[in-house]
Amino acid sequence: MKIAVCVKAVPDTETKIALAADKKNIDFAGVRFIASPYDEFAIEEALKSKEKLGGETTVFSLGGAECTDVLRDALARGIDSAVHLNDADFAGLDTLSTAKVLAAAIKDGGFDAVFVGHTGSGGDNSQVPSMLAELLGWAQTTMVVKFETDGKTFKAEREIEGAHEIVEGNLPVVISAQKGLNEPRYPGIKGVMAARRKEIAVKDATALGVKGTVGGDKIKVKIKEMLLPPERPQGKKLEGDADTQVKQLVSLLRSEAHVL
């Protein structure tokens, strides 16, 4: 089975967000990049599928220099090869353009499945997996918490509101990973050492055949301005023993906040 994994380099979830001077992005000064948390489940599922059925795994990441460490980390966990999709034209891509670049990188690779996190932490768009499946003309299942394949068909369990859906279909498929899909392994020392020596292939817009079709005026949605959420008004700390505090709270929730 030939498996692709898409990984996004995102600011560590611990990051305290400040805005850049032009308010069109966040301030990246001092920000540490990690693989988007859901992408770790995608990497793990790719490794597990390969362990079961054999084959090979390739990780793709779209972005600038911040992708290198994230790709190396995937190699250290056991992914066979890495491709960095990097071009000045790829700055500020919207979700559709991002999916177009990924589709161009994946379409002729003979892959049977793509694993990707269900949302990239930060942009929080949760669109690229579905768009990628459409552009490839493949089946898809998003927000997957359980996955099985025999190399020809698949069965996936996805989380919806108050229920799980069991989806059955044929490969090739794009699977977007939700937390709970598996327990991601950590890279071992041997893996880290081996990953350092591996070469990361770099492909630009021309090599991918997307020059002039993504980025620039092809971006259909962009950020006009970023804002910090409004400051919450100063709250009240209630005083007294537990009984007093509780009585006071119920009274405030009714007569002041009007939520009871």
Add this chain to the structure above:
Amino acid sequence: MSIGYLVFVESRGGQLRKASLEALSEAKRKSAGESVTALLIGSGVKALAESAGKYGADKVLVADSATFADYSTEAYADALVAAVKACSPRFVFAAHTAMARDFVPRVAARLDAPCVADVMELRSEGQNLLPVRPMYSGKCLGVYEINADLAFITLRPNIFALEEAGGSATVEDLAVTANDIKAKVADVQASQGNKVELSEASIIVSGGRGIKGPENWPVLQSLCDALGAALGASRAVVDAGWIDHQYQVGQTGKTVSPQLYIACGISGAIQHLAGMSSSKVIVAINKDPDAPIFKHATYGLVGDVLEIVPKLTEEVRKLHEHN
């Protein structure tokens, strides 16, 4: 020429979803006389079409066939594509639900149109809409600019007001040929968990390390039952295996905006705050008076969760008995 609004209205268990009707209400408010068309997809959903009129649809397109009895991304995508072709809207709205998140971006890609997801506010600028949406799980907000004749927008549940502003709608059957179904739902298993979905609940009671152990969830569940609330949890207790991930609030969990959020024994890690700080009223109960959660709380109670919560449950019960 693209004009008007198309709203995908999701139905489940023979009912239109509230979050979808919120999206429909918002389309009506923004439409300023432009047409508002609703789309229903399913098997036996035609009976529900009329009620879509009440929430602002002038016309309801119905894709009603056995093909749509079980959800499949491709069939639902085909129906939405057919509806877009039938009414050439400028904007397609849907509630930001698991279903819409799955197939709406697929349709956007097929029609080479942009998609803006999980929108919390729609500002108007001339004829255009500027969607405002949370990024970094709500640590900041993005105001977006759309440069296209057709755009897909999914609206966060519980934010946009439900409004019965419409009248009667004309109902039309929509012909859809869905012939390339690559995967479909074979079974749906109800989760054992909240009756009210977290992201749609108007009251949430959430527990963290301060509840001391998984054996104490019933203490919080009693308060949920008294309030008609959904139960939530911090990442710390999910990672510790005290409760399933479906309950997790915050970054890598669910982002919620209820009317009332009661954080019980949650210290307030930045990832948790990101997921709930847009709640209208926040109550924090924690024994550590310096816990970061108190900086965000409307009302703070310092003390042991296991002592305070049962008393609160009792007071809420009394209140309901009196009313």
